[in-house]
Amino acid sequence: MPPTALLEQATRHLALRARWRPLEYAFWLAALASVFLFPGRHLILTEIAWLALFALSLDLILGYAGIISLGHAAFFGLGSYAAALLAKHEIINEPVAALFVSGLAAAVLGFATSFLVLRGSDLTRLMVTLGIALIMREIANQIPELTGGADGLQGVVIAPILGTFQLDIFGHVGYVYCLSVLFVLFLLARRVVCSPFGLSLRAVKGNPLRSASIGISVNARLVAIYTFAAFYAGVAGALLAQTTAFASLDVFSLERSADLLLVLIIGGTGYLYGGLVGAVAFKFIQDALATFDPQYWQYWIGLLLVLLVLFGRIYGGVIAAAVFGVSYWLRLSFFECALILLAVGAGYRHIRGWLDRLDARVLEFIRGARSARAALLQRRP
Amino acid sequence: MPAALETVDLQKHFGGIAAVAGVSFKVERGARHALIGPNGAGKTTVINLLTGVLRPSAGRILLAGEDITLVEPHKRVRRGLARTFQINQLFLDLTPLESVGLAIAERMGAGAQWWRPVGTHASVVEEIVEILARFHLTDVMHERTGNLPYGKQRLLEIALAIACRPRVLLLDEPAAGVPEDERHEILATVAALPADVTVLLIEHDMDIVFSFADRISVLVNGALFVDGAPEQVASDPRVKAVYLGESLDA
Amino acid sequence: MLTILFDGVAYGMLLFVLACGLSVTLGLMNFVNLAHGAFAMAGGYVTLLLVNRAGVPFFAGLAVAFLVTALIGLLFERTLYVHVYAKNHLEQVLFTIGLVFMSVAAVDHVMGSQQVFINIPSVLQGQIQIFGVGIGRYRLLIIVICGLLTLGLQLILSGTRFGSRLRASVDDARVAGGLGINVNAVFSLTFAFGSGLAGLGGALGAEILGLDPTFPLKYLVYFLIVVTVGGTSSITGPFVASLLIGIADVAGKYYVPKFGAFVIYTIMIVVLILRPQGLFARAAGK
Numbered sequence A: 001m002p003p004t005a006l007l008e009q010a011t012r013h014l015a016l017r018a019r020w021r022p023l024e025y026a027f028w029l030a031a032l033a034s035v036f037l038f039p040g041r042h043l044i045l046t047e048i049a050w051l052a053l054f055a056l057s058l059d060l061i062l063g064y065a066g067i068i069s070l071g072h073a074a075f076f077g078l079g080s081y082a083a084a085l086l087a088k089h090e091i092i093n094e095p096v097a098a099l100f101v102s103g104l105a106a107a108v109l110g111f112a113t114s115f116l117v118l119r120g121s122d123l124t125r126l127m128v129t130l131g132i133a134l135i136m137r138e139i140a141n142q143i144p145e146l147t148g149g150a151d152g153l154q155g156v157v158i159a160p161i162l163g164t165f166q167l168d169i170f171g172h173v174g175y176v177y178c179l180s181v182l183f184v185l186f187l188l189a190r191r192v193v194c195s196p197f198g199l200s201l202r203a204v205k206g207n208p209l210r211s212a213s214i215g216i217s218v219n220a221r222l223v224a225i226y227t228f229a230a231f232y233a234g235v236a237g238a239l240l241a242q243t244t245a246f247a248s249l250d251v252f253s254l255e256r257s258a259d260l261l262l263v264l265i266i267g268g269t270g271y272l273y274g275g276l277v278g279a280v281a282f283k284f285i286q287d288a289l290a291t292f293d294p295q296y297w298q299y300w301i302g303l304l305l306v307l308l309v310l311f312g313r314i315y316g317g318v319i320a321a322a323v324f325g326v327s328y329w330l331r332l333s334f335f336e337c338a339l340i341l342l343a344v345g346a347g348y349r350h351i352r353g354w355l356d357r358l359d360a361r362v363l364e365f366i367r368g369a370r371s372a373r374a375a376l377l378q379r380r381p
Numbered sequence B: 001m002p003a004a005l006e007t008v009d010l011q012k013h014f015g016g017i018a019a020v021a022g023v024s025f026k027v028e029r030g031a032r033h034a035l036i037g038p039n040g041a042g043k044t045t046v047i048n049l050l051t052g053v054l055r056p057s058a059g060r061i062l063l064a065g066e067d068i069t070l071v072e073p074h075k076r077v078r079r080g081l082a083r084t085f086q087i088n089q090l091f092l093d094l095t096p097l098e099s100v101g102l103a104i105a106e107r108m109g110a111g112a113q114w115w116r117p118v119g120t121h122a123s124v125v126e127e128i129v130e131i132l133a134r135f136h137l138t139d140v141m142h143e144r145t146g147n148l149p150y151g152k153q154r155l156l157e158i159a160l161a162i163a164c165r166p167r168v169l170l171l172d173e174p175a176a177g178v179p180e181d182e183r184h185e186i187l188a189t190v191a192a193l194p195a196d197v198t199v200l201l202i203e204h205d206m207d208i209v210f211s212f213a214d215r216i217s218v219l220v221n222g223a224l225f226v227d228g229a230p231e232q233v234a235s236d237p238r239v240k241a242v243y244l245g246e247s248l249d250a
Numbered sequence C: 001m002l003t004i005l006f007d008g009v010a011y012g013m014l015l016f017v018l019a020c021g022l023s024v025t026l027g028l029m030n031f032v033n034l035a036h037g038a039f040a041m042a043g044g045y046v047t048l049l050l051v052n053r054a055g056v057p058f059f060a061g062l063a064v065a066f067l068v069t070a071l072i073g074l075l076f077e078r079t080l081y082v083h084v085y086a087k088n089h090l091e092q093v094l095f096t097i098g099l100v101f102m103s104v105a106a107v108d109h110v111m112g113s114q115q116v117f118i119n120i121p122s123v124l125q126g127q128i129q130i131f132g133v134g135i136g137r138y139r140l141l142i143i144v145i146c147g148l149l150t151l152g153l154q155l156i157l158s159g160t161r162f163g164s165r166l167r168a169s170v171d172d173a174r175v176a177g178g179l180g181i182n183v184n185a186v187f188s189l190t191f192a193f194g195s196g197l198a199g200l201g202g203a204l205g206a207e208i209l210g211l212d213p214t215f216p217l218k219y220l221v222y223f224l225i226v227v228t229v230g231g232t233s234s235i236t237g238p239f240v241a242s243l244l245i246g247i248a249d250v251a252g253k254y255y256v257p258k259f260g261a262f263v264i265y266t267i268m269i270v271v272l273i274l275r276p277q278g279l280f281a282r283a284a285g286k
Helices: A004-018 A023-039 A039-062 A073-088 A097-120 A122-142 A172-193 A196-207 A207-213 A219-242 A255-268 A273-292 A298-313 A312-331 A334-346 A349-381 B043-051 B073-078 B096-108 B122-134 B150-163 B180-191 B206-212 B230-235 B235-243 C002-029 C034-052 C057-081 C089-113 C139-158 C161-173 C175-177 C184-211 C215-230 C236-255 C260-274
Strands: B006-012 B018-028 B032-036 B058-063 B081-083 B168-172 B198-202 B215-220 B221-227 C125-128 C133-136
Touching: A004 B096, A004 B122, A004 C057, A023 A039, A023 A172, A023 C133, A039 A219, A039 A255, A039 C215, A073 A097, A073 A122, A073 A255, A097 A219, A097 C236, A097 C260, A122 A255, A122 C089, A122 C215, A122 C260, A172 A219, A196 A207, A196 A219, A196 B096, A196 B230, A207 A219, A207 A255, A207 B073, A207 C139, A255 A273, A255 A298, A255 A312, A255 C089, A273 A298, A273 A312, A273 A334, A273 C034, A298 A334, A298 A349, A298 C089, A312 A334, A312 B215, A312 C236, A334 A349, A334 C057, A334 C089, A349 B043, A349 C034, B018 B043, B018 B058, B018 B215, B032 B206, B043 B081, B043 B168, B043 B198, B058 C002, B058 C057, B058 C139, B073 B081, B073 C125, B081 B235, B096 B150, B096 B235, B122 B150, B150 B168, B150 B180, B180 B206, B180 B221, B198 B206, B206 C260, B215 B235, B221 B230, B221 B235, B230 C089, C002 C133, C002 C139, C002 C215, C002 C236, C034 C057, C034 C089, C034 C184, C034 C215, C057 C184, C125 C139, C133 C139, C139 C161, C139 C184, C161 C175, C161 C184, C175 C184, C184 C215, C215 C236
Parallel strands: B032 B198, B032 B215, B081 B168, B168 B198
Antiparallel strands: B006 B018, B006 B058, B215 B221, C125 C133
16 A cells, blocks of 8 residues: 555646646636627627637547547538527527537537548548538538528527527627537536546547557547537537528538638647637637738638748747738738748748747746746745 | 467468468466567567457467457457557656556546546555556656656556556567666566466567576567477577577576 | 540549649658649649730640649749648648638639639530540540640659659658658659649649639549549559549439539548558558
8 A cells, every 4th residue: 555645646646637727717707707898799709609619629639539630510510500400490499409409410420420530541531521521511502402502591590598598689698608608518528638538538649559558449439539529519510500590501611620720720739728719819810811801811811821830839920920911011912922931931941940049048038037036035034 | 277378370471471470379377488589580470469459360369268369459458468569659648647547447447437537536546556656656657758768668668568457468578778777677577577467578688588487489480489498498409590699598 | 425434534534634743742752732722723824824815825825834833833842841741740731721722812812703714726626526426625635635644654653763763752761762862852843743733734624624713622622532542652543543533423413413422422431431541552551
């Protein structure tokens, strides 16, 4: 029987991940405050809420299980159409119940297609997931009697939530609804991720061979998390449908899946908040870009993606903003802007070297500040 | 009483090459059995076949009398067959505490639990710490595995396999790559393994083989060359010839 | 029925010319270049500008499309792509999708979002009758050009030194490098050539596939399917896969219009279930 102190230490270390950090409390308090502080922006905040949930669902399979998916929109879209259809044909009137059922529908699709994702290389997974999303889109396109086809599903009326809260055009009720769903599902996801199951996922992602060698059924775990993530994506899609009373084919598009990857590359993967933080950042960027260049903002999103991959989250963002600023100020054409990008690429080594030196200086500064602070604290009696 | 581990005419072909050409041997319960042979003889292939990473082209594998030839790798672990890898296969981003905890939780059937946070099972935590203590890893138990020195990583490699409480343990060159001054720790650990655990050891280092094994099988070009007690194998002139230049009694 | 087969073969061969550059890139550097379609689009629009606006003859326009797109490919490869080879697949995907977004928006801005048509010389319009079957002249041209290209590719691969260097590098880049083969140079040239072929395919295919700014995204799936089904370790794999997909898609859309689009997706999923490395890949692939 090992000494109690050691056991206590071990228990504490194991439980470290599950403990709530101060920043987490701050985040959710800020989210709650936004309900009261920004009443005029509830519509865009609602978009951020379901996008955050969608991104969270992708993080579950990408950041925790290591599955690269280009077609997560398949589950999002199915949930969206399911919720819209349930409301339109008055099969399930109460939105929360419809939400749950839509999520289940997406989960079923996730479960059915999970087996395809287990085998093969990264490219195979990309292909399969993309293919499934496109098949879903094609199905929706080919049954316009049910889905409204290319025009989208019209005439959807959403009943009051829980029988009492009617969705309003300013989006107040909608935002509180989406935020609540996001919070509840986040708590659940957090529970799962900090559990033995979640730990085994991280093991599977890091070393599937060794995982199997200690008795973990790798495929079963991947199927489980894929289905779970599909449920979350379906719920996110349902929230979109319910708050906009509309469903259209672009819920399945490659652009949507790509936007989602951008959200996660901005926010980071593998720590659950990546999708949430990334969604906020992404919406702000998209909003800002749309004001400057309403028609071709996709160009700047593309540029941002390229620079983020080349220079990482912080520097990539800074350089992208710089290029954008310069292009806007000098009224450069897309062609000239592309030349700037090529020039950046040509000088990559120099820029990288410069940035690495900057990194070192910053680290030095932080270290210096820390030791100065420690010295200051020691001087006090 | 069936042998702890037995292969019957085990074969593995890659295209036209027979990596394992009809290997039949028995490992008795509680034995300390060594599998040796020159490089490329097929030793790791045999281990991969035994654990299910590779599917045999022909032949059968029996674990305590039960046919496990077609059983999936992770299920073989549940039935009591564990292994270590020649090149460390660890969870680099996890701590030793978490890694061993995973193995124990899996063994107890609690590995897929998604509701309770990690670390709330007192009995699991106790067992983790016990095992880590046995392998001298308690001082680094909450460090990221990737940051540990190689010797400690090697110990963790074995600890992970032991955490599965196997009936049969396959050790693939446990001392490989370990610096001279850290070797004795590994060897002491291997020697201190519980007596009821059957051990099949692959090794190149003859000192380890002859101090540890009570039975030795020699694998050459995918076939069993010699199979017997250490003195028998040591004195066999054919074995010396096969290990050209390598002295067996140094 | 023969017309369908013929159309399918033409479509398939066009897909092959478009996708083979992607296949070799993936097999050679294990790099997922989702922006491959953007080069095809570039070739198409270059030819459009030359032929429609500058009055350049059609075949000259095709040749220029190849050259210009190859140069663009080389330029992008040396300045941007080269920094992303070592990164993981997800980052490669994001990087190339970013390039696609940029190219789609840029072309939309400059050329407008409507579908455009290249002026085809009158000798290529309409049909000719062979054994009582109506054969589209343009499609016949596609088959001829693509067939010659395929033969040429095969000859280059098997008959020239560059070809054997390329094959060695695809097989095992590290060993090839150890043998003194400049793998980076091989790759740059191959990337440029593959992009050029894509550009040529885009120009040739404008008539059949439709040319508009959404081309790279619309046909991305087809390229990826060809590469996934055909594997990346040979030319014949993607070739047969392209024909299969071309014929299946055309036949599917003709015979079962409602479900025609599903035919190729179904083929892809079935193939991936049965053989995750593709129909023709060797077992010991990456």
